[in-house]
Amino acid sequence: MSFQLSLDLPDPAATDALGARLAEILRIGDVVALEGPLGSGKTALARATIRALTGPAEDVPSPTFTLVQVYQSDVGPLYHFDLYRLEAPDQAVELGVDDAFSDGISLVEWPDRLGGYLPRRHLKITLAAGADKDSRVARISGGVQWKERWR
Numbered sequence: 001m002s003f004q005l006s007l008d009l010p011d012p013a014a015t016d017a018l019g020a021r022l023a024e025i026l027r028i029g030d031v032v033a034l035e036g037p038l039g040s041g042k043t044a045l046a047r048a049t050i051r052a053l054t055g056p057a058e059d060v061p062s063p064t065f066t067l068v069q070v071y072q073s074d075v076g077p078l079y080h081f082d083l084y085r086l087e088a089p090d091q092a093v094e095l096g097v098d099d100a101f102s103d104g105i106s107l108v109e110w111p112d113r114l115g116g117y118l119p120r121r122h123l124k125i126t127l128a129a130g131a132d133k134d135s136r137v138a139r140i141s142g143g144v145q146w147k148e149r150w151r
Contacts, residue, residue, distance in 0.1 A: 003147035009136040015041055018138060019048025022125075025149040026053070026105045028076045031119050033111035036127035041136045045127065046080050046107040053078060053105075063109075068095050070104075077104035089115030121145065 009015050022032065026049075034042040047060040053073040063069045063082040071078040079100040086092060092114050100106045101119055111118050123142040130136050140150075 002144045003140070003142045003150065005140040005150070007138045007140070008130060009041075009138055010130070010132065011134050012044065015044050015136060016048040019045050019050075020052040022049050023052035026075065028104060029102060031101055031106045031108060031122040033118060033122045033124045034107060034109045034127070035111060035124060040127040040129065042109045042127055043082070045125065045138075046109065049107060050078055050080060068100075075105065079104050079106045081106060081108045083108065083110040083113035086110070086113040089113065089117055092117055
């Protein structure tokens, strides 16, 4: 990974701003791996990114039980995966990750469940609790293509 960035997110508005910034640079074929423990803000960041691409009124439920939610945007289809309940990486193929990874933008919670199916060119965002109750820390890393786009 040649791109690394650490951001303090002092409140939910900062998480929303990170989602909006992320939305500005995403393209078809991009995969964003959202890592962190339960309650770290993965769904909140995905929701902010999706709303930045589709509109603020978009209903963005957590895909915990459906495993994937699909949205339409001007950029193209958006896939929001929550793979927490997957028992084996092959189950992700049944969800259509191959098509999503090539034809749309994918936001993937619990990407470790993908095993070898996670593309090497993904952007990884690891979220963790910050110093205050509502704060988070985002550690962002990826290849050189992400460094060029993030500028």
